[in-house]
Amino acid sequence: MKKIFALLLILALSLPVMALAEEKEDPLAAYKPAFDPSGAKYTYLLSNLSHPVIEGVRAGYRIRDKVWEATNGQIYVDYRPLRQLGGEKDVYNKVKMGAIHGMLSSSIFAGGNVANEMGVVNLPYIVDTFDKLDTFRNTPETWEPFANAAANKGILAIDITNYGLYGWATNEPVRNLADAKKVLFRVGEAPVNADIYKSWGLQFTVMPWGDVPQALQTGVITGLDHTAIVCNITKKFNISKNFTELNYAQGLFVHLINKRWLDKLPADLRETFLKVVQEESANTRDLTRKQHEAQVAAAKEAGVEFIQLSDEDLAELKKAAEPVIEEWGQKMRPEYLATVRAKLGS
Numbered sequence: 341m342k343k344i345f346a347l348l349l350i351l352a353l354s355l356p357v358m359a360l361a362e363e364k365e366d367p368l369a370a371y372k373p374a375f376d377p378s379g380a381k382y383t384y385l386l387s388n389l390s391h392p393v394i395e396g397v398r399a400g401y402r403i404r405d406k407v408w409e410a411t412n413g414q415i416y417v418d419y420r421p422l423r424q425l426g427g428e429k430d431v432y433n434k435v436k437m438g439a440i441h442g443m444l445s446s447s448i449f450a451g452g453n454v455a456n457e458m459g460v461v462n463l464p465y466i467v468d469t470f471d472k473l474d475t476f477r478n479t480p481e482t483w484e485p486f487a488n489a490a491a492n493k494g495i496l497a498i499d500i501t502n503y504g505l506y507g508w509a510t511n512e513p514v515r516n517l518a519d520a521k522k523v524l525f526r527v528g529e530a531p532v533n534a535d536i537y538k539s540w541g542l543q544f545t546v547m548p549w550g551d552v553p554q555a556l557q558t559g560v561i562t563g564l565d566h567t568a569i570v571c572n573i574t575k576k577f578n579i580s581k582n583f584t585e586l587n588y589a590q591g592l593f594v595h596l597i598n599k600r601w602l603d604k605l606p607a608d609l610r611e612t613f614l615k616v617v618q619e620e621s622a623n624t625r626d627l628t629r630k631q632h633e634a635q636v637a638a639a640k641e642a643g644v645e646f647i648q649l650s651d652e653d654l655a656e657l658k659k660a661a662e663p664v665i666e667e668w669g670q671k672m673r674p675e676y677l678a679t680v681r682a683k684l685g686s
Contacts, residue, residue, distance in 0.1 A: 374405075375408060380414060384407075384416070385418045387435075394570065395624055396502050400417070402623070407617075410612050432453065435598050441598050445594045446528075452531060460677060460680050466684065477500055500594055503592075503593070504591050505568070505586075506590070507583055508586060510583075511562045511580050516650065517540075517657075524545060525563040525565050526544070526563070527544045534546060535667070535668070539663060552576070562580075567632075572636075572638060577644045581643060582647060586649070665677070
């Protein structure tokens with residue numbers, strides 16, 4: 341009887357745990373391939389740190405499916421978003437070694453760690469609209485130096501996707517620069533971001549993304565430098581119900597690839613692979629425009645106020661940022677920055 345009672349007790353204690361395990365859904369269950377990849381001749385292991393609910397991240401799955409179709413099942417893109425393969429620094433080192441074949445890297449990481457030229461997209465008011473991003477990508481004089489900037493490290497940038505336009509999500513409305521000076525902003529973990537905010541004379545702190553929700557809730561920070569797409573999808577607008585539309589830069593994912601892996605593909609498969617990546621990346625940039633409009637509309641419907649600074653305040657921000665642009669331009673070759681600005685009219 342004691343043994344039976346013990347077994348019943350163990351079973352009773354186990355049932356809630358089993359139920360919880362069953363209730364915990366796989367966040368990527370909806371993105372599993374509709375085909376069996378086991379017969380592929382080549383596997384391309386691709387990493388990203390974010391969630392595919394963002395179109396710029398979901399691009400990896402669209403590339404996976406289209407590459408499989410276009411190569412008749414010869415190449416399988418094994419896409420691993422949500423930091424499954426680790427943080428960006430660790431993944432990048434593995435891409436250089438070839439242990440991981442590619443990554444959709446944040447432009448913040450790429451510009452600060454992969455190649456100086458890649459930092460051009462992080463500078464304020466340079467690639468600051470959806471149209472300028474397409475022009476940047478489709479103009480050889482601006483794209484090719486960017487794409488080949490890390491070739492000496494065995495890394496190529498084969499395309500770009502995006503996640504919207506940067507602005508300020510704040511607890512209190514920021515209608516002018518005087519309001520902005522009262523806010524403590526969280527900025528991304530890159531030196532260029534710190535330099536920009538120093539030039540603007542604003543309070544800021546560098547903070548890992550995972551620490552942001554609690555920091556906002558507890559008042560450690562009172563503002564967030566990010567895009568409306570990300571702020572709405574990740575529920576940051578539940579706390580910070582104001583968004584000042586600076587539109588000073590785009591949130592980008594740079595598709596980095598190990599050149600050795602790419603070169604080992606047969607010429608016809610390599611051409612097909614790159615063609616699909618280009619087509620799906622361009623498609624994703626169009627989808628991101630639509631996602632931006634949809635997320636802004638949804639946020640407004642939920643009570644978030646969207647604010648635009650005056651032309652005078654914007655002019656002051658642009659003027660104050662010029663020394664930062666000049667300083668970073670020296671690191672990425674001044675003639676390249678001058679070419680980008682001329683082609684984009686920035």
